[in-house]
Amino acid sequence: MSEDNVGELMTALGDDGFFALVEAHAGVRLYVPEDLARSELPKAIGFENAARLSKLYPCGYIKVPLARPFRALRYREAGMSNRDIARRLGLTESGVEKLLKRARTANPGRGGKPKDPRQLELL
Structure with missing residues (x-):
């Protein structure tokens, strides 16, 4: 994922969710698990936001933009x-x-x- 996909993440997560994501993980490659129960992601960005990411990128990696x-x-x-x-x-x-x-x-x-x-x- 590149800086070009900022709009895609903002659409999926909304301003507050996107802000939580970049505050917690800006500039890193992030694994998005399918099973959120075994992940720290919901604690960092909230369960609803983590679930949205999991639907978009199940078992995949995303590069979180610096934004x-x-x-x-x-x-x-x-x-x-x-x-x-x-x-x-x-x-x-x-x-x-x-x-x-x-x-x-x-x-x-x-x-x-x-x-x-x-x-x-x-x-």
């Missing part, structure tokens, strides 16, 4: 700083800025910091 743009957007939306995102993704802060800029262009309306509930609306 850095997707992860960077999720981290930013969770309120993380560029510094923290850089540490998580193994990038420089300027690399994170470039990555977020490209990711926002590809996904308009995503990647903003959450509003601080203490902030007052003036207008």
Whole structure:
């Protein structure tokens, strides 16, 4: 599986399931068992997500993408700083800025910091 199949995994698992998968196994070749009871996969990504993967790739290997743009957007939306995102993704802060800029262009309306509930609306 290559980075080209990100869409296929996102369709199968949804945003949250895909995020759980890449958080747990990004960049590695992962065996997808048919029998989930004898696997650690459900603990890492949840039973429903593991079952979906098992249906798609029974007894097969997948290469889990790094999905850095997707992860960077999720981290930013969770309120993380560029510094923290850089540490998580193994990038420089300027690399994170470039990555977020490209990711926002590809996904308009995503990647903003959450509003601080203490902030007052003036207008």
